[in-house]
Amino acid sequence: MKAHTLGESIILPACKKIVSTMLGNEAALKISKIPLSDDTVRRRILEMSSDIEKNVSGNKLHSSDFALQVDETTDITNKAQLIAFVRFINENEITNQFLFCKELSVTTKGEDVFNILNDYLDKWQLSWKSCVGICTDGAPSMVGCIKGLVSFIKKKNENVIVTHCFLHREALMSKTLGENLREVLDEVLKMVNFIKVRPAKSRLFEKICTNMESQHKRLLLHTEVRWLSRGKVLTRVHELRQELLVFFEAMKQSYFCDLLQCKFWIAKLQYLADIFQHLNILNTSIQGKGQNVLTSTDKIKAFQKKLHVWKSAAIKGSLEMFPLVTNTCKTEILPLVIEHLSTLEEKMNFYFPSLNTAQYDWIRNPFLESTSEYSLTLTEEEELAAVSTDRGLMMKYKEWSLEAFWISIRKEHVAISKKALTVLLQFSTSYLCELGFSNLATIKCKKRGTLECIDEEMRVCLSNIRPNIEKISQAHQAHVSH
Template sequence: MKAHTLGESIILPACKKIVSTMLGNEAALKISKIPLSDDTVRRRILEMSSDIEKNVSGNKLHSSDFALQVDETTDITNKAQLIAFVRFINENEITNQFLFCKELSVTTKGEDVFNILNDYLDKWQLSWKSCVGICTDGAPSMVGCIKGLVSFIKKKNENVIVTHCFLHREALMSKTLGENLREVLDEVLKMVNFIKVRPAKSRLFEKICTNMESQHKRLLLHTEVRWLSRGKVLTRVHELRQELLVFFEAMKQSYFCDLLQCKFWIAKLQYLADIFQHLNILNTSIQGKGQNVLTSTDKIKAFQKKLHVWKSAAIKESTSEYSLTLTEEEELAAVSTDRGLMMKYKEWSLEAFWISIRKEHVAISKKALTVLLQFSTSYLCELGFSNLATIKCKKRGTLECIDEEMRVCLSNIRPNIEKISQAHQAHVSH
């Protein structure tokens, strides 16, 4: 009896903390009423994950078209993990939902990714014909025309719309700087690395900033992995340019001193800091909940118009790749002249509006919903990777399968705690 009580006193708080983090305090309170054994936490997670998975893959996806978002990463134990999210119509709204997190055991080729996706859809008897879109980061293993993931999916459904993550496209574009601006960026990074490479230099620079009553005391490191870092590094260097000049004079670094005293170089630095700051704002605005291809496209077009003002030059309008059939044009004409529907269009969200008329105007609403179902970024996968790093940390590096933990952590659908609890009988102490 003492051992049983001691086990509960140790395991119960850990279980409550995990459930509270994943599902909230109310669910944690209900879970705390269930007696625990050594493997109870694991079993409960498996049961909640199974309940969520059946609710999504076993029920909801069978009655709706869906779009997929996939990406892969390497966890703390150097194992490749494939994460997938699904976007579908759930009753009267479009919803995003975690699908799975599977280990890529050997290679990360397009065929390997496809096999995992295909096996999962087969397991739940889901058809590729219902898949209307796939969003990836644009890596060759994903979009390669011969052996990429998309090529295998196209064999199953040639009508699948492939979208390249907006964030990754912008990140690739931002790397194509002109030679003059690239030189400025490289020189800024050399300055930062010169100081950050040695703790003694970092402490000296911090002391100079303190003596000069600067707003900041430290520089920021640039990393290609974190897409916001480039703009933040440039802004910080520009704000601390006087402090940097004092530091490099003390270090007798004449090359860096000449740059910081050159007005033309400072002007180019300021331009880079400004443009990357605007790009960071754009990037931040097109990720998060409620974003789709249309909203992200609108924000990018708005950014293009700002460039038009800044440069005082015309920017050609991008052409739409979705042409309408005669039936769709007729239905669109009917919708656009219906005053009641126009009022709804102005007051409701795009998703709610098109879902509400899909029975009356089948063709045009299907076209609109096919566009709205597309993922615009791989934001959810990046969010999942952050949770993966938390769940599979150094102390839990021996975990072989984390699919269930990831599903309970990331799913928008809450498991039926009461139903699961009723299936278990409490063990009365003897």
């Protein structure tokens, strides 16, 4: 049997399946034992990555405006890694694509980040004028007005739209707790750490949960870098509060026992579990590869209105929006709930100060009556008028996705479609970078700390545009597998 040198790691599983069908599992087992050297695997990864990169940066990005999503992290060897994703128009759709993962050799200043981005764009002869937006985590090195990444980009293209990640802003907003509620969270974490810090205690607690036929057997650890951590930890502690009481009585931890038997403390725990559950739902709703500024803004504004409704209901004495909170200590817990909801509302207005997408309603539905609120130029208003009266386009609008509709008319109605696509191309979160960090932790783990081709492995792993295996294989001479 012959196989091309490149892509053998892809071809062999297919061969194994064919051999298993035709000759049986024993023959397939022998096929699976064909060795691949580390150099062979590395060479194939490099060539597949190169093919993807040429296809994206060398071809597709030249014919489209694009938006960037940038963030940096530290890998297992304490090296700073900069990850960038790009969103651009690929044929008849808007595509998210991994751009690169580059090491920041010394410092992680805004100038260092900009130099890496600028060198990459120069390498592929891409213009900053085609960059319509950039989304970052809001760190000073990213958005600083003097030495931040954004300040250097603005010198290249002053029209770039800068977005502070919605997920990051929501996480900052949700950290706001009053002193009483903060104490409850701290005490919950002490309980969890008391059990999780020793394997013997964890096993004993698991045994107690088993004997009591509990829904869960283990507690969850809290970590500040995980967006959804607090809500999950609080909910799990609330669900296992009876098991925790039995455990702490066995451990003679009177302080923890007193807390778990205090109805007011439990009421505060119940409220925290409920409110963080609502915050987690908001957080997960704005995650995802297809989110843009319009969709994320709608969800944030909806939550702002919910906060106002909940606060009004709490002032009237109702806590039905928090199902875990019982009526046992309703009088005592109400002032804390009202105070916290007021603080959340205030912080949300601070972190999301100017969310107004009404001026972009024409993007969502170009067949609405035009108004002066849209801030369009004369040419754009004329083209929008032409679009809004075209019955054929109206039928197309009903059948196609929003992005596909605006892409389909960009040659005929250049100005208005360009303005619409500039908004639709914007990233609202750094979700893809966070997803990339998870893959980076898997690829460059403790046992692969000396791995050099991080950028290439990440590109092959995360790219939505796949390499042309057949084309690459044609450049290699076939040989007998051995």
